[in-house]
Amino acid sequence: MSEPADDPQSSRPSLALGPSERLRRLYALVAVALGAAVVALLLLTSDAGYARDEGFYFYAAKRYGEWFVLLVRDRGEALRRAAIDAHFVVNHEHPALAKSLFAVSHLADRRLGLFAEPGTAFRFPAMVLAGVMTAITFHWGVRARGAVTGVVAALSLIFMPRVFFHAHLACFDVPITALFVATFYAYDRTLKSSGWLWPALTGLSFGLALSTKHNSWFLPIAFAAHASLLALMAWRSRQSLRTTLRRPLAALLTMATIGPLVLFATWPWLWFDTWARLKEYASFHVNHEYYNMEFLGENYWKPPFPRGYAPLMTVATVPLVTLVAAAFGTAALGRDALRDLRAREPEVAAEHATLVLWALGVAVSYGPWLSSGTPIFGGTKHWMTAYPFLALFAGAGVERAASVIREELELVGAAGVGRVVAPACVVLALASPVFQSLAAHPWGLSAYTPIVGGAPGAASLGLNRTFWGYTTGSLTDTLNRELPPGGRVYPHDTAGASWEMLQRDGRLRKDLRAVGRADDADVALYHHELHMQGQEYQAWVAYGTVQPVVVSGLDGVPVVWAYKRRRP
Amino acid sequence: MKPRLAWAFALVPLVGAVELALALSARGAAPQPAAYDALEPALREVYREGDLVVVAPRWAEPHVRRALGDRYFPLAALARSDEARFERALEISVSGGRAPELAGFRQVAERSVGPFVVRTLENPSPARVVFDFVERLEPGWASVGGTEPETRCAWSERSQPMTGGLGGHPGFPARRFECPDGPYLNVSATVIADQRFMPRRCIWAHPTKRGARTIRFSGVPLGARIAGHSGMYWMIERAGAGAPVELEVRVDGELVGVERHADGEGWKPFAFELGSHAGKATSTVEFLVSASDYKDRHFCFQADTR
Numbered sequence: 015m016s017e018p019a020d021d022p023q024s025s026r027p028s029l030a031l032g033p034s035e036r037l038r039r040l041y042a043l044v045a046v047a048l049g050a051a052v053v054a055l056l057l058l059t060s061d062a063g064y065a066r067d068e069g070f071y072f073y074a075a076k077r078y079g080e081w082f083v084l085l086v087r088d089r090g091e092a093l094r095r096a097a098i099d100a101h102f103v104v105n106h107e108h109p110a111l112a113k114s115l116f117a118v119s120h121l122a123d124r125r126l127g128l129f130a131e132p133g134t135a136f137r138f139p140a141m142v143l144a145g146v147m148t149a150i151t152f153h154w155g156v157r158a159r160g161a162v163t164g165v166v167a168a169l170s171l172i173f174m175p176r177v178f179f180h181a182h183l184a185c186f187d188v189p190i191t192a193l194f195v196a197t198f199y200a201y202d203r204t205l206k207s208s209g210w211l212w213p214a215l216t217g218l219s220f221g222l223a224l225s226t227k228h229n230s231w232f233l234p235i236a237f238a239a240h241a242s243l244l245a246l247m248a249w250r251s252r253q254s255l256r257t258t259l260r261r262p263l264a265a266l267l268t269m270a271t272i273g274p275l276v277l278f279a280t281w282p283w284l285w286f287d288t289w290a291r292l293k294e295y296a297s298f299h300v301n302h303e304y305y306n307m308e309f310l311g312e313n314y315w316k317p318p319f320p321r322g323y324a325p326l327m328t329v330a331t332v333p334l335v336t337l338v339a340a341a342f343g344t345a346a347l348g349r350d351a352l353r354d355l356r357a358r359e360p361e362v363a364a365e366h367a368t369l370v371l372w373a374l375g376v377a378v379s380y381g382p383w384l385s386s387g388t389p390i391f392g393g394t395k396h397w398m399t400a401y402p403f404l405a406l407f408a409g410a411g412v413e414r415a416a417s418v419i420r421e422e423l424e425l426v427g428a429a430g431v432g433r434v435v436a437p438a439c440v441v442l443a444l445a446s447p448v449f450q451s452l453a454a455h456p457w458g459l460s461a462y463t464p465i466v467g468g469a470p471g472a473a474s475l476g477l478n479r480t481f482w483g484y485t486t487g488s489l490t491d492t493l494n495r496e497l498p499p500g501g502r503v504y505p506h507d508t509a510g511a512s513w514e515m516l517q518r519d520g521r522l523r524k525d526l527r528a529v530g531r532a533d534d535a536d537v538a539l540y541h542h543e544l545h546m547q548g549q550e551y552q553a554w555v556a557y558g559t560v561q562p563v564v565v566s567g568l569d570g571v572p573v574v575w576a577y578k579r580r581r582p
Numbered sequence: 583m584k585p586r587l588a589w590a591f592a593l594v595p596l597v598g599a600v601e602l603a604l605a606l607s608a609r610g611a612a613p614q615p616a617a618y619d620a621l622e623p624a625l626r627e628v629y630r631e632g633d634l635v636v637v638a639p640r641w642a643e644p645h646v647r648r649a650l651g652d653r654y655f656p657l658a659a660l661a662r663s664d665e666a667r668f669e670r671a672l673e674i675s676v677s678g679g680r681a682p683e684l685a686g687f688r689q690v691a692e693r694s695v696g697p698f699v700v701r702t703l704e705n706p707s708p709a710r711v712v713f714d715f716v717e718r719l720e721p722g723w724a725s726v727g728g729t730e731p732e733t734r735c736a737w738s739e740r741s742q743p744m745t746g747g748l749g750g751h752p753g754f755p756a757r758r759f760e761c762p763d764g765p766y767l768n769v770s771a772t773v774i775a776d777q778r779f780m781p782r783r784c785i786w787a788h789p790t791k792r793g794a795r796t797i798r799f800s801g802v803p804l805g806a807r808i809a810g811h812s813g814m815y816w817m818i819e820r821a822g823a824g825a826p827v828e829l830e831v832r833v834d835g836e837l838v839g840v841e842r843h844a845d846g847e848g849w850k851p852f853a854f855e856l857g858s859h860a861g862k863a864t865s866t867v868e869f870l871v872s873a874s875d876y877k878d879r880h881f882c883f884q885a886d887t888r
Contacts, residue, residue, distance in 0.1 A: 084866060248833075258711075333601060342590075370632050418591040419592055422590070431653075442599050443594065446605055463605075465601075469608075473641040530748075532792035533743045533744050533753070545779060548774065551752065553745070554657065554660075554661075555743065555745070560655050561647050562647060565615055565645050569611070570613050572641065572642070
């Protein structure tokens with residue numbers, strides 16, 4: 015999977031389908047167009063309610079935004095410790111980059127009126143990063159294996175139903191996935207180029223990832239492992255270790271220097287008591303509190319967590335065709351690499367560096383869940399950083415499948431059909447993921463693949479139906495219709511700021527009030543989670559009824575419902 | 583590449599086609615909410631007061647409750663501790679679901695209603711409940727107090743219902759015994775979530791700081807035993823941080839049994855044989871609840887005599 019045009023030292027014919035310069039420019043344009051199309055699609059489908067964590071980030075972004083305004087108006091005052099601490103103490107268990115982008119977008123919207131709903135302004139930067147993630151995945155796939163790989167990889171990624179859902183949110187999961195794959199990509203380009211541009215971009219991207227979410231801590235581990243494996247391959251093929259390791263070490267050097275600088279520069283909270291605050295940040299995530307998560311009918315809330323959680327949930331939520339294609343892609347590319355390794359091909363390290371990198375992208379993302387002590391409360395988003403690489407392997411699998419089928423058809427004298435094989439394979443690889451993602455929206459956290467029977471099958475199996483309380487957004491019509499002026503609602507798991515954003519958007523009547531207990535409300539909402547059922551029972555007793563006024567959900571499976579107080 | 587192996591790659595597009603077909607069909611696999619409205623007229627024909635209505639799979643139950651209403655789902659049945667007391671059950675089967683808890687019942691009728699199957703089932707050996715203490719927690723039958731200091735709790739028909747919100751106490755209904763220790767230490771019929779988060783109808787009887795909470799029932803007809811369950815809201819109990827709670831049961835002043843509930847035991851059954859008291863037409867039954875440390879003891883018990 016090398017790129018001959020970038021690799022002047024390569025003397026043997028490449029296994030890759032390296033595009034010409036003209037095609038490369040075209041692919042770069044297609045990548046940008048694809049990214050833009052993804053952002054447009056996300057904007058058009060931005061009707062999901064607001065997740066619990068989004069509420070916290072809205073508040074943090076508003077505080078950070080106030081500091082940005084202060085910075086413009088009175089730089090001296092803004093740079094005083096008191097001002098920085100007062101603004102950035104909010105949600106300081108997470109770095110500031112994503113929230114700062116949400117803040118800038120929010121400020122721009124306030125000034126320019128860019129978006130129909132204020133909530134979309136906060137969400138927009140994450141949507142843009144979803145577009146960036148898709149574009150990079152496409153571009154990497156094209157460069158490594160050709161157009162089929164690029165198209166299938168990019169669209170398989172964004173149309174994983176859970177990824178598609180998370181791509182709408184003002185959260186960190188898709189932003190870190192975008193920056194994770196961007197750093198991998200920059201590192202890969204470093205290996206295949208000379209000069210300091212790509213190493214510098216690797217360091218910069220790593221810094222931005224560090225400033226987004228702690229998944230970034232695994233990037234140096236992945237690249238150190240990659241350099242070690244390349245060294246082993248070079249040793250096996252009797253190549254110079256020094257030559258092999260020169261570029262990986264250049265990338266690791268910039269990551270060690272530029273990365274922390276970017277983190278420091280983009281997170282003002284670290285500008286004072288730096289070491290103590292870094293320790294506090296690391297400690298928060300290393301010793302993270304455990305929350306509840308249902309898996310196969312059991313509620314897990316403390317270790318040991320089931321080691322089968324990550325693999326089974328991947329199978330249950332990533333379209334099967336993507337997984338099968340990824341398995342074929344991995345097997346085919348792995349087989350090529352082993353063949354070259356056994357033959358001690360001189361360029362084996364350079365030739366298969368990208369394959370090893372993709373494999374490490376998957377490995378380091380899933381690795382923490384080999385331990386039964388790693389929390390599972392966030393569901394599949396925990397290992398979402400693996401998905402670009404899974405998608406790239408899927409793209410390679412479809413590309414190889416199309417190629418092999420075409421050859422076989424030629425062998426049996428059906429060469430005429432060969433022309434439609436690749437397009438047919440692409441369509442068949444993407445149709446199911448696209449359908450599943452769009453059909454599940456906006457119930458993304460309730461989406462399960464047909465292999466477990468979809469949402470109904472997952473409910474019967476006892477897989478988590480929803481979390482984060484975002485499905486209040488699906489009951490706004492009922493609430494607007496059913497409640498009297500000044501009506502009070504117990505929104506259950508929906509955070510206060512998420513509720514308020516629905517009102518600011520105009521989706522929810524502004525006279526309605528969210529209250530903290532069902533007994534204080536006219537209507538009590540219930541977002542179904544196994545461990546939350548006591549909330550529903552509270553409403554039964556307080557309201558004297560077990561009859562919901564509305565039940566809403568995905569494919570006939572109840573996800574959120576509401577009880578209305580009986581008037582005496 | 584050998585041809586046979588090469589053709590294995592055809593699995594990739596094939597899986598895509600099959601998965602798309604499955605995804606399309608899965609969308610309609612379960613009935614949509616409006617379909618449940620057809621159930622009420624059908625249930626009205628077969629339902630008898632005291633029947634247990636069960637929905638299988640259980641996840642479809644909210645749809646059925648919305649469509650049928652409270653008449654078919656009294657809390658005593660919906661938040662039951664066992665099925666043995668029910669003579670008949672109506673099983674509403676959605677997408678072929680069966681209720682495992684009704685496995686011992688005998689099917690006597692079956693009817694299709696749109697996408698649903700309604701089965702009438704009979705219990706071959708129903709337990710005869712002589713007196714249900716949870717359902718009789720009201721003046722006329724019950725009086726409530728404390729021992730240290732000696733207090734009496736007043737019955738209220740129209741208290742403000744109370745709920746604990748996220749992580750808080752269970753719901754307290756408007757009809758309850760209000761005790762001088764404060765509203766939180768009331769005695770009322772509530773519903774808690776057990777260790778499997780199943781609803782359990784029970785008497786909320788939080789221990790008092792000192793002495794015991796007493797719940798006295800008068801004029802009680804007795805069966806052969808007093809049986810029931812004890813537990814706490816699971817989110818409290820699972821932490822394993824609280825003192826054990828003791829439930830003493832006395833009949834006409836005589837101690838017939840003590841149930842000791844430790845954190846982590848979940849919804850735990852108990853049964854006390856009544857010996858010479860068995861079969862009495864009228865008696866006084868007292869429940870005394872105490873703990874060495876009353877902090878966060880969300881104790882709740884269900885009891886009947888059968």
